Amino acid sequence: MDLDEASPGRWRGRDLGTRTVRYDDRDAILYALAVGAAATDLDLVFEDRLRVLPTFALTRAQWAPDALGSAGAFDVKTAVHGAQRLRVRRPLPSSGELELIARVAEVWDKGAAAIFEVVVECEYFEATWSLFAPGRGGFHGDRGPSGRKRPDGPPDHEFSVDTSPRQAALYRLLGDRHPMHIDPEAARTAGMPRPFMHGLCTLAAVTLPLSGEIGAHPADLVALDGRFAAPVFPGDRLQVIGWDDGDAVLFEAAVGGTTVISGGRAQFRVTT
Incomplete structure (x- = not known):
């Protein structure tokens, strides 16, 4: 493993902090419409019987991968969102607040690029962003799973x-x-x-x-x-x-x- 201070592997395990985010039924309804819900899907777009789409949670946690880029782990102009994982622990309420905890779980070495895995979790879900960062590989780290x-x-x-x-x-x-x-x-x-x-x-x-x-x-x-x-x-x-x-x-x-x-x-x- 490359022990250089500039090695992307140094970001593994990095705490990205905790943030409390709030939302209301308007946010959840706007999300449902933005991802293709129809006006007739009343339990997705009508507050009186609203069920929140679990993927809405990902919009509340976007600050975490953004924070890693802003901290200098990779070039935000060239890095791309490579993959996403979501595990739902319990249904989201129609409105409320979420206390989110974020960290860098893994950094994989793909040779020409590195993949940073950012995990965000709370009582309702655990989500993992895989961020593909060109030019940050080659630090003699593990390639990670296929x-x-x-x-x-x-x-x-x-x-x-x-x-x-x-x-x-x-x-x-x-x-x-x-x-x-x-x-x-x-x-x-x-x-x-x-x-x-x-x-x-x-x-x-x-x-x-x-x-x-x-x-x-x-x-x-x-x-x-x-x-x-x-x-x-x-x-x-x-x-x-x-x-x-x-x-x-x-x-x-x-x-x-x-x-x-x-x-x-x-x-x-x-x-x-």
């Missing part, structure tokens, strides 16, 4: 998801206001031809109809994983395929034949 392989055999589910041309503009109101998702110049600086979707918005936009495909309620999500393989642009149509895997479903999403989400896995609470 990604989930695509299942053999034909998929059990196939459906499409139409994103909205204004979806990224709407989603950024939930907290992630990086200009690359709204400003063409900022997107070009990041190497993109135009503003693109937030990875977490795309993942949630897939998870919402996926629950319907398997007869579950989207608010009953208990576990979610996905890797962001390529950018999605507002207005793109996602082609989603999924494979039943016991009490979970494995899935991928593509745009025009290019995989944009790989290694997906979603599990929902079984209700009787």
Whole structure:
């Protein structure tokens, strides 16, 4: 292991602090609409019977990976969100406050890049951001686990998801206001031809109809994983395929034949 003070491995175990965040039913409803809920999904968009989508929690915890970048662990202009994990401990209330604790759980050495894993947890969930940082590898650290392989055999589910041309503009109101998702110049600086979707918005936009495909309620999500393989642009149509895997479903999403989400896995609470 490289013992140099500049080694990315030095960030492993770093405490990123504790933060109390508040939200109300308006925030939860705005989130549901931003990830594709319909006006007729009353238990997602009507405060009198509101159930909060578990992935909403990720918008409240975005400060943690942002804090790591601001602290100098990697170049925030080139690092990208590589993958996301969410484990739900209990349903979110329709409004309230969350005391979030964040840390750097792991730093993996991929050679040309490093992957920083930021974990945020509270009584309601545990979430892990995997941040891919070009130019920060090569510090003689562990490579880390390999990604989930695509299942053999034909998929059990196939459906499409139409994103909205204004979806990224709407989603950024939930907290992630990086200009690359709204400003063409900022997107070009990041190497993109135009503003693109937030990875977490795309993942949630897939998870919402996926629950319907398997007869579950989207608010009953208990576990979610996905890797962001390529950018999605507002207005793109996602082609989603999924494979039943016991009490979970494995899935991928593509745009025009290019995989944009790989290694997906979603599990929902079984209700009787």
